[in-house]
Amino acid sequence: MSIDYAEKIPNNVDLAHDRTLQRALEHWQPHFLEWWHEMGPSDFEKADVYLRTATSVDAKGWASYGAVKMPDYRWGIFLADQQPGRTIGFGDQMGQAVWQQVPGEHRSTLRRLIVTQGDTEPASVEQQRLLGHLCPSLYDLRNLFQINVEEGRHLWAMVYLLHAYFGRDGREEAEELLERHSGDADKPRILTTFNEPISDWLSLYCFTYFTDRDGKYQLKSLAESAFDPLSRTCRFMLTEEAHHMFVGETGIGRVVKRTLEVMKELGTDEPAKIRARGAVDLPLLQKYLNFWCSSSLDLFGSEISSNAAASFANGLKGRPDEAQYEDHVLRDVTLKLDTPEGEQDVPMLNALNEVMRESYLKDCEIGLKRWNRAIERAGHDFRLTLPSSRFRRSIGSWVGLPVDPRGKLLPKEEYLRRLHEWVPSPEDRTFVRSLMQRVIEPGKMAGWIAPPDRGINNLPVDYEYVHLA
Numbered sequence: 001m002s003i004d005y006a007e008k009i010p011n012n013v014d015l016a017h018d019r020t021l022q023r024a025l026e027h028w029q030p031h032f033l034e035w036w037h038e039m040g041p042s043d044f045e046k047a048d049v050y051l052r053t054a055t056s057v058d059a060k061g062w063a064s065y066g067a068v069k070m071p072d073y074r075w076g077i078f079l080a081d082q083q084p085g086r087t088i089g090f091g092d093q094m095g096q097a098v099w100q101q102v103p104g105e106h107r108s109t110l111r112r113l114i115v116t117q118g119d120t121e122p123a124s125v126e127q128q129r130l131l132g133h134l135c136p137s138l139y140d141l142r143n144l145f146q147i148n149v150e151e152g153r154h155l156w157a158m159v160y161l162l163h164a165y166f167g168r169d170g171r172e173e174a175e176e177l178l179e180r181h182s183g184d185a186d187k188p189r190i191l192t193t194f195n196e197p198i199s200d201w202l203s204l205y206c207f208t209y210f211t212d213r214d215g216k217y218q219l220k221s222l223a224e225s226a227f228d229p230l231s232r233t234c235r236f237m238l239t240e241e242a243h244h245m246f247v248g249e250t251g252i253g254r255v256v257k258r259t260l261e262v263m264k265e266l267g268t269d270e271p272a273k274i275r276a277r278g279a280v281d282l283p284l285l286q287k288y289l290n291f292w293c294s295s296s297l298d299l300f301g302s303e304i305s306s307n308a309a310a311s312f313a314n315g316l317k318g319r320p321d322e323a324q325y326e327d328h329v330l331r332d333v334t335l336k337l338d339t340p341e342g343e344q345d346v347p348m349l350n351a352l353n354e355v356m357r358e359s360y361l362k363d364c365e366i367g368l369k370r371w372n373r374a375i376e377r378a379g380h381d382f383r384l385t386l387p388s389s390r391f392r393r394s395i396g397s398w399v400g401l402p403v404d405p406r407g408k409l410l411p412k413e414e415y416l417r418r419l420h421e422w423v424p425s426p427e428d429r430t431f432v433r434s435l436m437q438r439v440i441e442p443g444k445m446a447g448w449i450a451p452p453d454r455g456i457n458n459l460p461v462d463y464e465y466v467h468l469a
């Protein structure tokens, strides 16, 4: 079904034929816009931004590009096409038909999964709302806004499910998604990472690299769900998500590139000299990677989890790319887990958070390989690494333990003394913040980051991607 843009809420779910649902969502719409106006990038509401808007869910051509003022963005409800005859791909009901409605016994778990995912979407917009003032280029400014409007649409995606399938509880949850706010003392967002401030662009690139990638893994596992509307929603969200991670990977890559240029120019790898020259030294970048990677690893939950086991066995949430595995039931297998008490054999079903975390980390390695190749080619020994998944955990069996980024248990006082060798210190953050000088001349870049290899949608890098009012 194609998307009807004449509707108040663009959609491909035939909203016009469900008046009750349509009215409920049209009632929520002004609340969403109010939220955007108050908590989104509100200082840029008059700017013309070169944005893509979803116009179909066809993989070949799903978006159209053009100048849009963000409050006029057409946030809508788009589900990937239904796959005829789709059956449940894992768990105890494997092979049975997928569900078009929510089974009563799974109602509260599914609602919690959807609310938790939905909560992250507006949270990230809130976290990023002031970054526009410090943009390193118009190209980057446009990418930030593209991500922001799409996270807004991801909120719509989850709110649609809540309204359409969860009755009054769902409508109440949809309101609360606009009432919790990132970092709020009384009503914070649900997950810790989404309450961390993002006040500089180095953090934004790390966030989009690590945290949006967590999003990818969550969406992939929900795309496997037996609850078909959830699966279809997530499949289309993944199409948009790819760009967010692209911004992270190329953003960090451009920082590395610029730093290497400065190192060559100055003939040194001394951090103080590189900083004096207005670039990010590689050890500093490593601290930012450590911070955001370890924070994002918590999003996968405890290594040993009976919730994860139940969600899988019941068909609610699979593994990312479930089809790549051989065993989809997992009743007779175990996994060896490293815990502070030593190695433990854990039923595989209970270890699924860890399975997901491991495949996520593998995906994270891809960017590091690319950045390290650039560093190696420039003739330097320094290598960027991912921190151990035991480092800085605030959930699971390694919670609160004094472990260094290589995974080694240290005496508590040594850990505390050395923590800022591994994650940004207040001085590091102040320095990075000092680099954030706004650059808004088309084609110009801030001095701490190299230009991108190419522009958006085949336009040149010096295109005026944002026309500021």
Ligand SMILES: [Fe+2]
Pocket (backbone or CB within 6 Å): 121, 150, 151, 154, 215, 241
């Ligand atoms: Fe998202």
Ligand SMILES: [Fe+2]
Pocket (backbone or CB within 6 Å): 151, 212, 215, 241, 244
């Ligand atoms: Fe995202």
